[in-house]
Amino acid sequence: MATTTGSPDSNEPVAETTTEDGVRRRDFLEVAAVSAAGVGGLIMVYPLVSQMAPSADVLAESTTELDLSSLEAGQAIKATFRKQPVFVRRLTSEEIAEANAVPTGSLRDAESLADRTQEGHEDVLVVMGVCTHLGCVPLGAAEGENKGEYNGYFCPCHGSHYDTAARIRKGPAPTNLVVPEYQFTSDTTILIG
Numbered sequence: 001m002a003t004t005t006g007s008p009d010s011n012e013p014v015a016e017t018t019t020e021d022g023v024r025r026r027d028f029l030e031v032a033a034v035s036a037a038g039v040g041g042l043i044m045v046y047p048l049v050s051q052m053a054p055s056a057d058v059l060a061e062s063t064t065e066l067d068l069s070s071l072e073a074g075q076a077i078k079a080t081f082r083k084q085p086v087f088v089r090r091l092t093s094e095e096i097a098e099a100n101a102v103p104t105g106s107l108r109d110a111e112s113l114a115d116r117t118q119e120g121h122e123d124v125l126v127v128m129g130v131c132t133h134l135g136c137v138p139l140g141a142a143e144g145e146n147k148g149e150y151n152g153y154f155c156p157c158h159g160s161h162y163d164t165a166a167r168i169r170k171g172p173a174p175t176n177l178v179v180p181e182y183q184f185t186s187d188t189t190i191l192i193g
C-alpha cells in the first residue's frame, strides 16, 4: 500500500512515496539517474578507447618484411623498421670465421655470432643501424663504405668500430648493434617486428 508523507515544516507534500514492498519512489529516481550517468560514461569512453587503438596503417608499419633471395654473400641491404634503419647482411664464410675466432668472453658486450643470428641461418645478420653510443647511423652497409677496423660497421661520429657480427670492438659505444626481434617466414624471407 502506497503512502504519502508531508513535510514537517511545510504544507507542500514531498515527492516521497513508499510502495508495499518498502521501496521509496525517490530511491528509484536516484538509481535511475545513476544508471543513466553510467551509460553516458560508457558512451564517452568508447570513442576514446577506439581512438587509442592502433590503426591498420600503424600495425603494418610495426613490422617489416624483407625478401633476401637476391642478397648475396658479402652484401648488405638497408631497410627501415619502425622509422629506424636496419641492416641485413649475408656474411661470407670468411666473415663468419672471423666472428667465431674471437673469444666471446673478451668482448665488451659478450655475445657470440650464434647468439645474434638464428639457428640454420648464421650467415644472415640483422641489426638496427643505430650506433649504441649516441644514435648515429654507422657506415658499412652500402658498397664501398668504411667498415672500420674490424670489417663490420663503423660509426664516424665518435669512432666506434663494430666487427663482422656487429659487436662493439673499439670506441665509445657501450654495446653491440641491437638485433631486433625477427623470424624467417620462408627460407628467403624475414619478418622483423
Ligand code: FES
Pocket (backbone or CB within 6 Å): 131, 132, 133, 134, 135, 136, 155, 156, 157, 158, 159, 160, 171, 172, 173
Ligand atoms: S654516435 Fe656512434 S660513436 Fe658516437
